[in-house]
Structure formats: structure tokens, C-alpha cells
Amino acid sequence: MSEPIIRYYGPKAYADHPPFSYPDYRSTVKRSPTHDLIRIVQTLSETTGPGPAWTEISEEDTDLTTNTGTGSPAIGERIIVTGRVLDENGRGVPGTVLEIWQPNASGRYSHWRETEFPAPLDPNFVGVGQCLTDAEGGYRFTTIKPGPYPWGNHPNAWRPCHIHFSILGPSFGMRLVTQMYFPGDPLIPLDPIFNSAPPHARSRMIATYDHEVTEANWALGYRWDIVLRGELATPMDEGGD
Amino acid sequence: MSELLGQTPSQTVGPYYTLRLFREGENILVPPGHPGRIVVQGIVLDGDRRPIEDALLEIWQANSVGRYRHPDDVRDLALDDGFTGFGRAITDFETGVYRFETIKPGLVPDAEGAFQAPHISLIVQGRGMLNPVFTRIYFSDEDEANRDDLILRGLPAIRRGTLIAELVENGVYRFDVLFQGDDETVFFDF
Numbered sequence: 001m002s003e004p005i006i007r008y009y010g011p012k013a014y015a016d017h018p019p020f021s022y023p024d025y026r027s028t029v030k031r032s033p034t035h036d037l038i039r040i041v042q043t044l045s046e047t048t049g050p051g052p053a054w055t056e057i058s059e060e061d062t063d064l065t066t067n068t069g070t071g072s073p074a075i076g077e078r079i080i081v082t083g084r085v086l087d088e089n090g091r092g093v094p095g096t097v098l099e100i101w102q103p104n105a106s107g108r109y110s111h112w113r114e115t116e117f118p119a120p121l122d123p124n125f126v127g128v129g130q131c132l133t134d135a136e137g138g139y140r141f142t143t144i145k146p147g148p149y150p151w152g153n154h155p156n157a158w159r160p161c162h163i164h165f166s167i168l169g170p171s172f173g174m175r176l177v178t179q180m181y182f183p184g185d186p187l188i189p190l191d192p193i194f195n196s197a198p199p200h201a202r203s204r205m206i207a208t209y210d211h212e213v214t215e216a217n218w219a220l221g222y223r224w225d226i227v228l229r230g231e232l233a234t235p236m237d238e239g240g241d
Numbered sequence: 242m243s244e245l246l247g248q249t250p251s252q253t254v255g256p257y258y259t260l261r262l263f264r265e266g267e268n269i270l271v272p273p274g275h276p277g278r279i280v281v282q283g284i285v286l287d288g289d290r291r292p293i294e295d296a297l298l299e300i301w302q303a304n305s306v307g308r309y310r311h312p313d314d315v316r317d318l319a320l321d322d323g324f325t326g327f328g329r330a331i332t333d334f335e336t337g338v339y340r341f342e343t344i345k346p347g348l349v350p351d352a353e354g355a356f357q358a359p360h361i362s363l364i365v366q367g368r369g370m371l372n373p374v375f376t377r378i379y380f381s382d383e384d385e386a387n388r389d390d391l392i393l394r395g396l397p398a399i400r401r402g403t404l405i406a407e408l409v410e411n412g413v414y415r416f417d418v419l420f421q422g423d424d425e426t427v428f429f430d431f
């Protein structure tokens with residue numbers, strides 16, 4: 001019987017991530033662990049994951065401006081969001097599933113739970129997309145720039161414009177759900193969810209405007225790379241004089 | 242050693258993640274009548290023991306002979322047609338109850354060359370959670386294997402039980418996820 005391949009992954013860098021409890025974001029207070037996490041040695045159960053098995057992705061889901069199937073385009077500022085999924089060693093993560101969701105140009109989610117915000121729905125925009133990263137870890141979506149929207153965390157609270165990103169990655173431990181923000185958004189410094197990340201790591205969540213990505217007479221371009229945990233260097237890699 | 246790139250910070254899935262991260266049937270890994278089918282269900286509770294009505298649970302497991310559907314699991318064990326080992330469930334908006342229909346996984350190796358007790362890996366996320374939590378579901382009718390399991394043995398005895406799904410009726414296990422308090426579910430870092 002062949003031995004399984006065990007790739008050990010570097011730790012989740014908790015110092016680069018938000019704390020579990022961040023009282024400025026009120027709902028975290030009762031939904032966070034209070035015991036310390038228990039450190040375990042990685043086994044095949046941790047080093048494998050569902051990402052690689054998930055290969056049925058339809059190409060049309062990379063264009064959120066047309067993927068409702070109504071035949072009419074969504075309303076709003078058309079944008080391109082592209083970048084790479086990398087591990088922390090700087091290697092592209094190929095063939096991994098990216099799933100995104102967002103509100104429409106008015107800041108309205110096409111979701112039954114959104115009942116408070118009187119912004120219009122767009123019948124031609126659902127706000128969901130997915131893709132597999134290419135051989136270099138690259139991804140590219142065409143969508144509508146999401147609008148800001150109010151939420152109930154504190155008086156006159158507004159979320160900055162953002163797109164939710166979910167990445168399964170090659171191992172279960174690399175699972176990441178995060179949010180991509182837009183440069184220059186005045187709501188960013190006021191947002192407790194954005195600010196929950198430690199100050200040195202916050203800018204990693206903000207896309208860069210990239211005129212090279214912008215397509216003439218079509219759409220503005222933003223670039224955003226996502227960095228996941230990576231394989232630990234082997235003892236041989238660490239060596240050298 | 243070269244400088245590592247900084248990890249992108251985790252953020253909450255928020256209240257609207259079901260737009261993308263859950264679709265009907267993703268909690269059902271095997272069809273009704275499948276040999277060895279089990280149900281794993283339970284409730285997710287916050288620090289005040291109120292149901293968390295918008296949690297997302299993701300499971301990852303080996304098949305009945307202990308093989309993961311993953312390129313690193315090159316062991317000479319059969320894969321099952323159509324069984325990915327991955328599932329997603331959401332908690333009921335009123336009750337906080339979730340449900341998976343799956344199979345009990347077989348044995349997979351531990352870090353010392355022995356076998357682990359049968360277990361399912363679980364990630365829980367939700368509105369109000371800035372990071373996912375990682376835990377494991379073990380089974381109450383695997384006493385002997387549980388006693389020998391390297392990871393269970395490494396836990397304080399008083400907390401071990403939080404990872405054991407209780408067989409409540411034929412083929413139905415109950416596994417609750419609790420945040421905070423003395424009976425908080427064990428969450429892992431690895």
C-alpha cells in the first residue's frame with residue numbers, strides 16, 4: 001500500500017488576522033471561543049481538503065453582469081477584478097475554487113434577509129460568481145461595483161463597498177473567507193469589520209486600481225492578490241550556508 | 242529563509258453568504274438508502290446558549306474505507322463514485338439546527354503511523370465570526386478507537402466529550418457546537 005503524501009502547512013498567522021472577539025463588531029462577542037485553541041499535529045485529515053476535487057465550474061460565472069441569464073446586462077459601474085491566489089511562499093495556487101458574492105450597485109443584496117434598506121433590486125444582477133484559478137493561481141471576474149449599505153451594528157453604520165471572497169484551497173486548513181475593499185472608500189476607516197484586522201495587515205484587503213487592467217470603452221480594472229497559508233519549507237530548503 | 246508574504250486577513254461571511262456558499266442538497270453526501278448512511282445533526286449555540294441561526298458548517302471526510310478524495314491521498318484504497326467527502330449545511334433560521342446525511346468515515350493514519358478513530362473535520366463560520374473555527378466530529382459508538390486516538394488523548398479529559406457525537410437513534414448522531422462556557426466545543430489550531 002502506498003504511503004499518503006503529507007504536506008505540512010505553516011501555521012495560520014493569527015497575528016495577521018482579526019481576533020475572534022472584536023467588541024466594535026458587536027455580534028462577535030458571543031460568537032467567539034473563550035478557551036485557547038488546541039494545537040494539533042497535522043494529519044491527512046488536515047492537509048487534504050475538498051478544493052482539488054471541485055472542478056465543475058461554468059465559465060459564465062466569471063461575469064456577474066450577465067450570469068443571471070435574463071439576457072439583459074446588470075446596471076451599475078462595470079468593473080474587472082483580477083489577481084492571483086498565492087501561498088505565503090509566493091507560489092500561485094492553481095485550480096482552486098473562488099466563490100464571490102456582493103450587493104448590487106445600489107448596495108442591495110439579492111437576499112431574503114435584506115428587508116430594511118429601501119434600495120432597488122436589479123433583476124439582471126444576483127451578485128454571485130465563481131471560478132477556478134488558472135495554472136498560475138490567477139483569477140478574473142467582471143462585475144458591477146458594489147454599493148455601500150447600512151447595517152445595524154451601531155447608529156448610522158454603513159459597510160464600505162466590498163466583495164466577499166471564499167477560497168477552499170488545496171487543504172482544509174487553508175480555508176479562507178475574506179472581503180475585498182476598494183481604494184479611497186471614505187467608509188473604510190469607519191468600518192469595524194475592516195478594522196478588526198490588525199493595522200499592519202488591513203491594506204492587504206484593499207484592491208489597487210490598475211489602468212493596465214482597465215479596458216477602453218468597457219470597464220475599470222482592479223487588481224487584488226490573496227495570500228493563503230503555504231507549505232512549510234522542507235529541512236533541505238531551510239538549509240544552505 | 243526567505244521572507245514570507247503576509248496572509249490576507251480573514252473576514253466574516255456576514256449574513257448573506259447563502260447567496261453563494263450554500264445550495265439545496267449540499268448537506269446530503271449520500272442518497273437515502275445508501276449502505277452505511279448516517280445522519281449527523283445538532284445545534285450551534287452562542288455564549289448565551291442562544292441558537293446561532295445563520296451559521297455555515299462545512300465538513301470534510303474520508304470515505305468508508307478511509308480514503309480522501311485528494312491528490313495527496315495516493316493510498317491503494319478504493320474511491321466511491323460520487324462521494325466527494327465535502328458537504329455544507331446551514332443552521333435553521335429559527336432553531337439553529339443543522340443536519341448532514343453522510344457515511345461514517347473509515348480509518349485514516351495518525352502522525353505516529355497508527356490509525357485515528359473515525360472522525361469528520363468540521364469548519365464553522367457565520368455572521369459575527371471573524372475567523373472560521375476548526376473542530377472534529379467523533380462517534381460515541383467507537384469507544385475503543387476513541388480511547389486510542391492520538392488527538393483525543395491529547396485533550397484535557399473534561400473537554401474530550403465535546404467532540405463526540407452521540408448516537409441518539411439508529412444511524413443518527415447528535416453533535417452540538419457550543420461557543421464559550423465550560424462546555425465549549427474544542428477548537429483546533431494546526
